[in-house]
Structures are given as C-alpha cells and as structure tokens.
Amino acid sequence: MTLLHPTFIRRQLATTRSQSLIFVLCVALSMVTLVALRGFGDSVDRALTRDARALIGxxxxxxxxxxxxxxxxxxxxxxxxxxxxxxxxxxxxxxxxxxxxxxxxxxxxxxxxxxxxxxxxxxxxxxxxxxxxxxxxxxxxxxxxxxxxxxxxxxxxxxxxxxxxxxxxxxxxxxxxxxxxxxxxxxxxxxxxxxxxxxxxxxxxxxxxxxxxxxxxxxxxxxxxxxxxxxxxxxxxxxxxFRTARTGVERFFTNFLFFLSLVGIFTLMLAGIGIQSSLTAFLRERHGTIAVAKTLGASSRFVTVNFYIVVLLLGAIGALLGILLGFVLQWTLPALLSGFLPPDIELTISTRAVVESALLGLVVVLLFTFLPLYRLEGLRPSFIFRKEEPPIVNRLPFALTLLLILGLFTGLVIWQLGDVRTALWFAGGALVLLLIAALLTEAALQLLKRWDVRWLPGRQALRGLFRPRNGTRAIVITLSTALGVLFCIFVIEQNLRASFVQSYPPDAPNVFFLDIQPDQQEAFAATLGMEADYVPAVRAALMAVNGAEPRRNPEGEDRGNGGEGGPEGGDGRRSPQYTLTYRAALAEGEMLVRGDSLFGDAETVNPVSVLQETADARGIDLGDVLSFNIQGVPLDATVTSIRKQDAGSVQPFFGFVFAPDVLTAAPQTIFTGVRVAPDEIAALQNRMVAAFPNVTVIDVTATIAQFASVVQRITQVVRFFSAFSILAGLLIVISSVYATRLARVQEAAYYKVLGATGGWVTAVFALENVLLGLLSAALALLMAQVAAWAIMTWLFELEYRFLPDASVAMIAITIAAVMLVGMVASIGILRSRPINFLRLQTENE
Amino acid sequence: MPAILSAEQITKSYVIGDRQIAVLDDVSFDVQPGEFVVIMGSSGSGKSTLLSVLSGLDQPSRGRIRIDGVDVTDWSEDRLAPIRNSTFGFVFQSFHLVPSLNALENVAFPAELRGDKDARTRARTLLERVGLGGRTTNFPHQLSGGEKQRVAICRALVNDPKIIFADEPTGNLDSKNGAGIIDLLIQLHRERQTTLVLVTHAPEVAEHAGRVITLADGKVVGDEYREENANGQRSTVN
Known part of the structure; x- marks a missing residue:
C-alpha cells in the first residue's frame, strides 16, 4: 500500500487555515527570540574578539x-x-x-x-x-x-x-x-x-x-x-x-545574553504548549477525514505518516518565519541596548546561525508535535462517527512519550545554554513552575466547576469554560506562567527601586567623602562644620584562613563589604581584596550572630569580627585564624565574633572589623558621610573640594538615581523579551476559540432559538473571556507575588511591597487583552444566524 | 377567530453555486389557536424549511408571516427574540439541548432568560410531569434519546407558549420511544390547549393530528382537517 499521498497532503494544507496559521505562528514564536539572541550574541562575540586589543588598549x-x-x-x-x-x-x-x-x-x-x-x-x-x-x-x-x-x-x-x-x-x-x-x-x-x-x-x-x-x-x-x-x-x-582579559563589557553581555536566553527558552516552552494545543485542534478538525480514510482501508501508519508530512511542512513554514522574524528582531536589539553595546557592532546572518536556527526549528516541531500525532495511531473511526472522545488505551507508551519529550526538552535547554548545570536547574525550575501553574489551574477550575452561579449570563459564561475541547487549561496555564514571570520581575524591580531609591532613609547620609588622609581629618572636620562619623578604611588582601587558601566564591558575596570584595575575575588566583576598618563597638543596625562580644576576651591577639555573608562565603568560623596582607605587611587575626547587618541599613558594610589598636598604624584613608539638604550639596562639595582636592565626594542620591535608571533599562529589555511568552498565551486563546467554534456556534444558536438577543449572547461570550483573563491573571498574580515576596524576603532580605495598583492594572490589562483577542476571534460566531447551524445539523443527521 | 399563525404566499429559494433552488413555492395557510397541525411530506419536500420560516428562524424569499395578525416577516433577530422565548416553543429532531446544562437547567433556561423567578420550580414540575423527576441533575450526555426529547418538550413548554413547533420530534428515536413522545405531545397539547405545528414524514404520527398539510416539491398539495371519533380515531372531514 502506498504510504505517501501527495493529493491528501496538499488538501490538508489547503483547508482549515485558521488552526494551521496559529500552528505556524506558534512554531515561529517558539524560535524568534532564541534565533535573535543567538545571532546577536554571535555578533557581539565577533565585535569583542575583533576589538579584543582595543578593549584593553x-x-x-x-x-x-x-x-x-x-x-x-x-x-x-x-x-x-x-x-x-x-x-x-x-x-x-x-x-x-x-x-x-x-x-x-x-x-x-x-x-x-x-x-x-x-x-x-x-x-x-x-x-x-x-x-x-x-x-x-x-x-x-x-x-x-x-x-x-x-x-x-x-x-x-x-x-x-x-x-x-x-x-x-x-x-x-x-x-x-x-x-x-x-x-x-x-x-x-x-x-x-x-x-x-x-x-x-x-x-x-x-x-x-x-x-x-x-x-x-x-x-x-x-x-x-x-x-x-x-x-x-x-x-x-x-x-x-588581550586574550585573557574579560572586560566589563564582555562580562555584562555574557551574563545578560545568558539571562535573555533563559527568557527565550521560557517563551519556547510556552509556545510549545501553543504548538501542541493548535495541532490538536488542527487534527481534530480532520477527524472526519481520518475516519473516512480509515473506513476506506487506510492504515494508521498511512494517516500518521501523511499527517507527519503535513505537520513538517507547516512546521517548516513556521520555522522559516521564526528565523526571518528572529533576524528582524536581531536588528532591533542595538536600539534596545544602545549605550551598552560594543562599538561598531556588525550584525550579520552567519551560515552557522541559519543552520542552527533551522535545526532548532526541527527539534521544536518534532518535540511538540509528537504527542498529538502519536494519538492518531489509536483513533478508531467508530469513535469519530459517534462523536465520542477516544479513550487512552495504553498509558505506558503515553508516559514513555512524555518522558522522551521531557528528555528532549532538557537536551534542547542544554544545547541553547551551553551549561549543563544551569540548564538542568532551569529546565527543572521551568517544569516545576509549569507544574505549579497546572495544579493551581486545576484547583481553581474544580472550585469554579462547583460554583452554583444563579445569574444567568454568569452561569453560562462559567459553563463555557468547561465546554469539551475548550483550551481553558492550556490557556490559563500558559498565560498565568508567562504573566507570572513577567509580573514577578516587575514587582522585584519596583521593590528594589522602592527600597534603594524612594525609601532612602531621610536621616541617612546622602553625601560621602572618601580618601581623606589621616593628617587631614582634623582640618576636614573643621571645614565641614557639622557632626560626622569618621570611619578608617584599610585596604588588604585575605591570604589564608587557618593557614589554607580562603574558599573561592565565584559569585562573590551578595553585598558590598566596604571593599572590592573578592577577586576581580580573570585568573581566579588572586586573594580576595577587602577594605578593613576598626572600631570599639557594634555600629547601628548591626547585631552579633555568634560570639559573646565583638572582640572576645582581652587575651585574644588581634581580634576581628566578621560579617556573616563574608564568613559564609569564605568558610570562616569563630576562632579561625585569618592571615591578611595589609599593603605588604602580614597580619594574623583571630575571629572573635560573627556579625549581621540589617539589609536595609545605609551604614557601610565591612567584611572585617578590627579592634582599634590593631590597625591604627596601618596605611589608611578615612571616609565620612553627612546628611545635607539637596540644594546645599553643590555648595558643600565645592567648599570641601577647594580645601581638600584629593578628597572624593559622592552624591549618593544622584548615584542611586543613575543606578536605578540602568536597572530600569535592563528590566525593560527583559520585559520586552518576556512579552513574547504572553503572545504564546494569546495565540492559544485564538486557537481555543477556533477549536471550539462549532460548540460556540451551537451555544449561540441555542440561546437565540430559545429567545436570547444577540447582545445577550455577546455578553455571555465576553464574560467567558473576562473569566478566562481574570483566572489567568489572578493565578499569575498569586505566583508572582509569592515568588517576589520570597525573593525580597529571603534573597535580598528587604521589605516587600505588594504593589496593589500595579496588580490591579495587570489584571485589568490581561482581561482586556484576552477579551479583545477572544471576541475578535468570535465575531463570525456571534454574527451567525441560528438557522445556519440548525440546517447544518439536519444535513449531518 | 383570527389566525394565530398565517403564511401568505411563502416562497423560499437558495442559491447553490450558479443554480437557484426553490424549496417553498407559494405556500399559504392559516393556523387557528389550539390547532394540532401536522406538515407531512417526503424527504426534500420543504417541510422543515417551512417550519423554520413559520417560526421566524428563517426568512422567506417572498411572502409574509403573521403571528396573531402581526406581520413579523422583516423583524430582526433581536426583535424576534422575545417571541421565540415566550410565544413559541421548539422541539427538534436532534433535541438541541445545551450540553453544558443539566436537565433542570435546560428546561428552566427560557424562563430564566425571561427573568422568571420561579423558573426552576416550574421546570421541576414539568420534568416530574413527564416522568423525569429523578433525572433533573443529569446532563444531556447522560440521558437516553427518549429522555432528551422529553426534556426538550418540557423546555418548549416552560414559558407556556402559544405555539409549539416540533420538527421531526421522533426522527432520532426508536418506534417505542417515538410513540411515547407523540403521546406526550398530544396530551400536553390537549391539557394546555397549545397550538402544535409538527413536521413529520411518518403517517402514523399524522393520524393523531386535527389537520394535515401535505407538501410536495415545496408546494402545498393537500390540506385535510380530521375529526376524532368516539374510539379516538381520526377521519378526514373535507
């Protein structure tokens, strides 16, 4: 028997364009960001390699x-x-x-x-x-x-x-x-x-x-x-x-593009759900054809092979579109990242990028279309003719297929990220996130199903969510995950902004003076004419902990510790550099975590108190002997306490605080900070610099504002990329409307036959979309707020703000977007006269 | 007595490809309140199309439709909505129950649409009346064909309509269930004095009607009034 039937394939491609279009768009969407980032990353790499000598001069x-x-x-x-x-x-x-x-x-x-x-x-x-x-x-x-x-x-x-x-x-x-x-x-x-x-x-x-x-x-x-x-x-x-130097530009781009790749893979995953969802709907529309073909003697293999060809052809169109859009997007990135980019970056489309992108497209299509096509094998004509859902007869191959898909997905992530450990964490995390979203969706839907709404349009809208083949689950899972991630990033950004910029304590110093020489301190204080704490700063390297090399900490400590805080990268062999200080007591906002007092008993030689983060990062414990090199002079100190500092504190963080007598003679500079009215900063700065030209003045409020604007620009780029994942959710909404078109036409016809006006039917459909958007947004909000709270509380140890206005806005925008997309897709359904459906039904009897 | 339903020179044609096909050709008749009219004809004779036009579901190509003397031919869908809701009741061959609603909700739906506070009570009473008191929470897919049609009949009656349009109500049922449904429709028609316009191709159904209009190729070829004798059998009077 012939396995390939070109006419059959051509006809399948030519008919039912809406679902094929959504399928093609989902395939394109799954690839577009990764293609753009890969091409862009290559261009940045080339620019950096080309300019490697120029970058260090x-x-x-x-x-x-x-x-x-x-x-x-x-x-x-x-x-x-x-x-x-x-x-x-x-x-x-x-x-x-x-x-x-x-x-x-x-x-x-x-x-x-x-x-x-x-x-x-x-x-x-x-x-x-x-x-x-x-x-x-x-x-x-x-x-x-x-x-x-x-x-x-x-x-x-x-x-x-x-x-x-x-x-x-x-x-x-x-x-x-x-x-x-x-x-x-x-x-x-x-x-x-x-x-x-x-x-x-x-x-x-x-x-x-x-x-x-x-x-x-x-x-x-x-x-x-x-x-x-x-x-x-x-x-x-x-x-x-020039070959070994990792410049700041390179580090920034490596990290940033890597992060954007994570966002890209996240989009791919959600678009993958769209691919599955639209393909399932596409194949369902062909159930009649499949049933007739099987009744006329076509084998399951014939059906599967021919539909595989159809899907691969559509997938190829999608992949081509994805590659094209990816390259177009690549050209917009320089505008998005202006100011951050290496000079004269040349954006080109390399053969490697095209081949890799095509390969990515093939893997994506095979990965996400396998399950819907696999289901065709067990499809019996009788189920189709009786309009029944075919049962899943053999669960083992189904489970094995799922495992295979998971394995392939992980492989895809490893390939894209090029870092097995991160890829596994990311794939695992993404799947856990999807699983959580799926569980929450299921729980919410079960609750909604039991909700006995008496208000008629509300009840009908609610029931609409549960109509057979409605993509409610797929839509809510996809949209809530995409929105959840996007909103979580937004909440964290806003929280950080609020913590560091808006909530700068009103009494905290806003102008800092660095590099005051010890012999200038008295004159400086007199010129300054206001009360201030003068903090000595001694620069040193931590050579050893108990005679052994300090533990390497590639990520560095979480916060500044008053000095350079760790190796500057590159060879990774340098001892970590710190800025030490000395004082007799705990500073404001500090508390002892371990040890009875800051410097123990009087017998301890060279006592030192260590900040908890520094101790954790370097593997330092109470009683350890630390060997420092203070600008050529070795010094051994004993750890007498571990301190913690309030995360919101504006006091400088010092990894190591010594007792005063130990470091008094060490080469040092002094710094201080004062609170000045903003309009007086310039005058103070002029006065102090005129008198002490070597002193560096830092206006903290201006610095923080500049930092915040950089953070905002970066998060804007992240948001731009994350927005693609939301498109996946909206495409599934359209796919779902088309997949349930007949059921919706049926409902609209019944409502109208039983006496409902067109306005009433429109209201029910609109309400259904409102529910869909509300449910997706509510779950997204829940996941985003919990994640943001956890990150702010446990990772940043900062105050968490709920952002009620933004939350309401996110829900409103989501509802509006889902309703707009859903209603536009439903226009034809709402316009149809009931008689058309009734006649069609009679013809089908 | 004025006619509750009038069809005046109804013509309906469709364009399929480059051909125009006439389905109804100059059909005229009046239906009096309380009448039980059966529209008979072979497959393709235009009887279902006639029912759609009479009930306002479809518009005629030419001719007028009057309900209680009011010309509704050119009324919009939305203007017809209250008539479909309260004046008419529909029973279809394919039942056309809303799949997402259970039996009670399906029956109550037209009354709820009208804003009737007692919709559910009325629906429950009707379901009990047709022997489905124990299946109120069942969804359409959980009901047999006969049960579905009984639910559809209750739904058609819930707003006490003046006219019930039934399009091949036994077409998807076995003979036993079919006979039961016809008996039920006749009983309810007698109890409530509701006008019943029923389309069928089965002569045994027509035997119960007070009037039989026969269609062939879209034309009325027979319009017989029948009288019931003491044995409950009907015979032609004109």
Whole structure:
C-alpha cells in the first residue's frame, strides 16, 4: 500500500487555515527570540574578539589597585628597554573637578595617560583631531556631560586637584571604555605629565594603576605577560593579555545574553504548549477525514505518516518565519541596548546561525508535535462517527512519550545554554513552575466547576469554560506562567527601586567623602562644620584562613563589604581584596550572630569580627585564624565574633572589623558621610573640594538615581523579551476559540432559538473571556507575588511591597487583552444566524 | 377567530453555486389557536424549511408571516427574540439541548432568560410531569434519546407558549420511544390547549393530528382537517 499521498497532503494544507496559521505562528514564536539572541550574541562575540586589543588598549595590561612594586616597574621598563614592547602607564580614579574661582564642582572619572595610550583603537574627539595632537601637559579632554553639568566649554580652565588645566577638546569615543553602562562621573583625560601637579595620587588613594604593553613581536605576548608575572605579587597585581582579559563589557553581555536566553527558552516552552494545543485542534478538525480514510482501508501508519508530512511542512513554514522574524528582531536589539553595546557592532546572518536556527526549528516541531500525532495511531473511526472522545488505551507508551519529550526538552535547554548545570536547574525550575501553574489551574477550575452561579449570563459564561475541547487549561496555564514571570520581575524591580531609591532613609547620609588622609581629618572636620562619623578604611588582601587558601566564591558575596570584595575575575588566583576598618563597638543596625562580644576576651591577639555573608562565603568560623596582607605587611587575626547587618541599613558594610589598636598604624584613608539638604550639596562639595582636592565626594542620591535608571533599562529589555511568552498565551486563546467554534456556534444558536438577543449572547461570550483573563491573571498574580515576596524576603532580605495598583492594572490589562483577542476571534460566531447551524445539523443527521 | 399563525404566499429559494433552488413555492395557510397541525411530506419536500420560516428562524424569499395578525416577516433577530422565548416553543429532531446544562437547567433556561423567578420550580414540575423527576441533575450526555426529547418538550413548554413547533420530534428515536413522545405531545397539547405545528414524514404520527398539510416539491398539495371519533380515531372531514 502506498504510504505517501501527495493529493491528501496538499488538501490538508489547503483547508482549515485558521488552526494551521496559529500552528505556524506558534512554531515561529517558539524560535524568534532564541534565533535573535543567538545571532546577536554571535555578533557581539565577533565585535569583542575583533576589538579584543582595543578593549584593553594593549597586548598586555598589568593592573593593580595599589602603587606597583618597584620590581614590577623594573620588569616592564626592562622589556621596554630591550625593545620587546612599547609601554605606557595609566592612572584611573575618581576626583571632584571644579571651575576655578566659581561655584560648580563635579565628581569625574579621571584617567591620566602616558603618551602611547591607547596602543590599539582610536580615541575620537569632537574636533576630529588626533588624540596626541590635542592632549599635552596643561590640557585635558573631557566628556560632553562634564561641559553640560559644569556649564563650561572648550577653552575654559578646570581645576583638578592642585592643578589648573585647560579643556582642549571633547571626547566622543574611547575604545577601552565603550559603554556608558554605569559611571559615577564623566571622563576627564589628563596627560601623564600633569600627574604630579594634580597631587591626587597618594598612599591609600583609590587609584587603578596600569602598565600597558604593545609587543614588538605579536607571538611574544604571552611570554611578556609571564615575564612580568614572575616578579609580580599575584595578590595585588593582575596581568592579562588581550586574550585573557574579560572586560566589563564582555562580562555584562555574557551574563545578560545568558539571562535573555533563559527568557527565550521560557517563551519556547510556552509556545510549545501553543504548538501542541493548535495541532490538536488542527487534527481534530480532520477527524472526519481520518475516519473516512480509515473506513476506506487506510492504515494508521498511512494517516500518521501523511499527517507527519503535513505537520513538517507547516512546521517548516513556521520555522522559516521564526528565523526571518528572529533576524528582524536581531536588528532591533542595538536600539534596545544602545549605550551598552560594543562599538561598531556588525550584525550579520552567519551560515552557522541559519543552520542552527533551522535545526532548532526541527527539534521544536518534532518535540511538540509528537504527542498529538502519536494519538492518531489509536483513533478508531467508530469513535469519530459517534462523536465520542477516544479513550487512552495504553498509558505506558503515553508516559514513555512524555518522558522522551521531557528528555528532549532538557537536551534542547542544554544545547541553547551551553551549561549543563544551569540548564538542568532551569529546565527543572521551568517544569516545576509549569507544574505549579497546572495544579493551581486545576484547583481553581474544580472550585469554579462547583460554583452554583444563579445569574444567568454568569452561569453560562462559567459553563463555557468547561465546554469539551475548550483550551481553558492550556490557556490559563500558559498565560498565568508567562504573566507570572513577567509580573514577578516587575514587582522585584519596583521593590528594589522602592527600597534603594524612594525609601532612602531621610536621616541617612546622602553625601560621602572618601580618601581623606589621616593628617587631614582634623582640618576636614573643621571645614565641614557639622557632626560626622569618621570611619578608617584599610585596604588588604585575605591570604589564608587557618593557614589554607580562603574558599573561592565565584559569585562573590551578595553585598558590598566596604571593599572590592573578592577577586576581580580573570585568573581566579588572586586573594580576595577587602577594605578593613576598626572600631570599639557594634555600629547601628548591626547585631552579633555568634560570639559573646565583638572582640572576645582581652587575651585574644588581634581580634576581628566578621560579617556573616563574608564568613559564609569564605568558610570562616569563630576562632579561625585569618592571615591578611595589609599593603605588604602580614597580619594574623583571630575571629572573635560573627556579625549581621540589617539589609536595609545605609551604614557601610565591612567584611572585617578590627579592634582599634590593631590597625591604627596601618596605611589608611578615612571616609565620612553627612546628611545635607539637596540644594546645599553643590555648595558643600565645592567648599570641601577647594580645601581638600584629593578628597572624593559622592552624591549618593544622584548615584542611586543613575543606578536605578540602568536597572530600569535592563528590566525593560527583559520585559520586552518576556512579552513574547504572553503572545504564546494569546495565540492559544485564538486557537481555543477556533477549536471550539462549532460548540460556540451551537451555544449561540441555542440561546437565540430559545429567545436570547444577540447582545445577550455577546455578553455571555465576553464574560467567558473576562473569566478566562481574570483566572489567568489572578493565578499569575498569586505566583508572582509569592515568588517576589520570597525573593525580597529571603534573597535580598528587604521589605516587600505588594504593589496593589500595579496588580490591579495587570489584571485589568490581561482581561482586556484576552477579551479583545477572544471576541475578535468570535465575531463570525456571534454574527451567525441560528438557522445556519440548525440546517447544518439536519444535513449531518 | 383570527389566525394565530398565517403564511401568505411563502416562497423560499437558495442559491447553490450558479443554480437557484426553490424549496417553498407559494405556500399559504392559516393556523387557528389550539390547532394540532401536522406538515407531512417526503424527504426534500420543504417541510422543515417551512417550519423554520413559520417560526421566524428563517426568512422567506417572498411572502409574509403573521403571528396573531402581526406581520413579523422583516423583524430582526433581536426583535424576534422575545417571541421565540415566550410565544413559541421548539422541539427538534436532534433535541438541541445545551450540553453544558443539566436537565433542570435546560428546561428552566427560557424562563430564566425571561427573568422568571420561579423558573426552576416550574421546570421541576414539568420534568416530574413527564416522568423525569429523578433525572433533573443529569446532563444531556447522560440521558437516553427518549429522555432528551422529553426534556426538550418540557423546555418548549416552560414559558407556556402559544405555539409549539416540533420538527421531526421522533426522527432520532426508536418506534417505542417515538410513540411515547407523540403521546406526550398530544396530551400536553390537549391539557394546555397549545397550538402544535409538527413536521413529520411518518403517517402514523399524522393520524393523531386535527389537520394535515401535505407538501410536495415545496408546494402545498393537500390540506385535510380530521375529526376524532368516539374510539379516538381520526377521519378526514373535507
């Protein structure tokens, strides 16, 4: 017997277009975000690889947060002397710059550079001139933001530290600082020859020191790096080549695109439900054909094979559409991510991306169509002719099929994420989420089923949810999961915003002064003229815990601890860097978790109290001996207590607090914070910086606002991607309306025959959609609020806000969207005259 | 007495492809209140179409339909709705019960639609009257064909309509159940003096009617009034 019947296949493709269209759209939807992200990720990778040298401005970069040991300087100078590399130094730090003789000062990100910087990439200036034609001793180049905020222009003087320099040009692009992701202040480029005149780089100052090397022989890059490594103290100096350096841009994109991929897979999963749902409806519409074909002697294999071809052809159209839309979406991403992107990113469609996307489409179609097609095997004509639901006769193959689908789905997630552990967690989490949504949906539907509504339109609308083949379950599960995730992200974002931005305690300091030298403290306090706590800060590396290397903590501690808090990435061999402090008692908002007192008994040598998060991250316990390296001086300390600090506290978090006498003599800077009326901040800043040019002033409210805007932009992108998953839910609503079209036409006809007006029937259908939207939104709200509460309470340990207005808005928008989609799909049904249905029924008798 | 239902020169035709097919051709007759009229004819004679046109479910291509002397031919669906709800009752061959409602709810539905507070009580009484007092909570798929049709009859009666339209009410039933349904319809027609317009192709059903209108190829080819003798048998009087 022939297995393939081209005419049969062609006819199936040509008829009943609505469900095939939804099927095609669901397949496209399942792929679109992943295709876009994959292509975009490739483009970002290519840009980063292409610009790897430009991103660090050199072949080798030697970097430290402390002044280099003379041995390092000698090693680099020796390399330069023998002509193996060109070298240049840079110093990067924050400082407040001023308009000389006038009010107006601004925290700026200074970069003092030797001639030669950058060895790779080009600094672009507004004038179009070359960097070195402009930057010379006595001149600075600044970002436009500085001109705007200080009200100065090119040619004006600028007071930086002890020097007065002339603004010579405006910087428009800096190759090793390509993003405006987050910065405390605008860039100011200063010539290396002015460094001493600034008088801003002092012991203990927060400066990033760099040596940049451009190898004479490109093959010798690694050797040069190794040569410097042999003399450098790896705990304080980090050495990278352009190949090993993971820049902030790269880290940001790796993490962000990875997260968006998770969102993409989530969309794929929900669209997968749409694929199953629409295919089931599509095949049901063909039950008559299948019954006749089987009655005329067609084998189950014939039916299954031919429908597989139909589904694969439709799937191919969907996959093609998905790939096309994915590439279109890819082109919109630069606009969404403007400011975060590497420069000159070239978006291309690689053969690899097309092949991988097509493969993804094939896997998606096979994965999510298997079950509905598998069910065709057991379909007997008698059930179809009698209009009965065929029973599931053999549950074992069904269960095995489900297991296979789960396995394939997990494989798909692993393939897309490229990280088995995360993929397994994600797949497991996503399935648990779906399971929870399914259980909640089932429970809610059971309750609704028992609800004896006496109001007639309400009762009929409610009953409509339970009409056979109504996709109520699929719709509610899909929509509630998609909305739940989306709303959860929104609630958390708003909660974080509320905790950090809106609820900044009214009495907490809003201006901080960093890098006060100990000998300046008295004069500083007198100039400040208001009461303030002066906190010493000592920078150090934690070398060992009980003689062993401290536990590595790739994720870092959850919160800042007053210092750099952990290795800066890259080689992963550096000892974690901390900022230590000393004081006699617990600070406000702190409490002891372990230990009788902060510093134990008087006999303990060098007692230290450890913050709970730091202790957990590094595997530190009471009584442990910690070995620190304080800028070259070793110090062993004994843990006398473990402290906890209120998460909402605005006090600085210190991982390690020593008793005063231990660190008094250590090289240190001092910082303090005061509360000032917002309109007085600028004047205070000007006054203090004029008197103490080396002191860094941070306006916390402005910083937090900038941070919040970055967070908001990122969550907007996440929301944009998550919105695709909601489309899956809405497509299932349309699929469900079409799948139950006959039943709905029947209901509408009966209502009208029994005396209902068209308006009444419309009201019942509208109400049914309202119930569907309400149920989905309510379950989404429940899941989102519980998850957000758990995350805020247990992960962030912050106050949780319910956001009633947003919750009501989410429910209203969901109801409106479901009703709009459902009613538009029902227009034909509502317009139909009852006689048409009755006549059709009579013909079918 | 004025006619409760009048058909005046009713013509109904359909266009199928490029052909126009006439289903009813110049059909005219009046129905008096309380009459039991059977419309007979072979399959395709146009009898079901005539019932649809008479009951306002379908509109004639030409001609007028009057209910209690009021011309309703051009009335919109919504204007006809209260007439369908309270003046008419429908019984169909395929029962057409709302699948999502149980027997009691199906019967009560037209009364509830009218806003009748006693809808459920009336429905229950009717169901008990037809012997379905114990099946009120059963859904249509849980009922036999005969039971479904009895529920449909109760539903047709719940608003005390003036006219009941029954389209092949025994068509989907076995002969025993079919006979039971006809007996029930006749009993209820007599008890309530409701006008009954019934379409059938079965002569044994027509034997119970007071008037038999016969259709052939869309035309009225016979209109006989019948009289019941002392034995309950009917014979033609005109």
């Amino acid at each position: 050199a072949d080798v970069v030697v970097q430290s947060n402390f002044a280099f040991d003379p041995a390092v300087d000698s090693a680099v100078e020796a390399i330069a002397a023998r002509g193996a590399a060109e070298t240049a130094r840079t110093w990067e730090f924050y400082s407040v710059v001023r308009r000389p003789g006038e009010d107006g000062s601004l925290l700026s990100n200074l970069k003092v550079v030797d001639a030669g910087w950058p060895f790779y990439g080009t600094v672009e200036l507004a004038s179009g001139a070359a960097l070195r034609a402009v930057l010379a001793p006595g001149r600075v180049i600044v970002e436009q933001a500085l001109l705007d905020r200080l009200g100065v222009q090119v040619g004006d003087a600028l007071r930086i530290g002890d020097a007065t320099l002339t603004i010579a040009d405006v910087i428009t692009f800096e190759p090793d600082r390509p993003t405006t992701f987050f910065s405390l202040g605008p860039r100011v480029l200063v010539d290396g020859g002015d460094l001493a005149a600034l008088n801003l780089v002092n012991p203990g100052s927060r400066v990033t020191y760099r040596w940049l090397l451009k190898a004479a022989d490109p093959a010798a890059v690694d050797d040069l790096a190794d040569e410097v490594r042999t003399v450098a103290d790896r705990d304080f100096v980090r050495i990278d080549t």
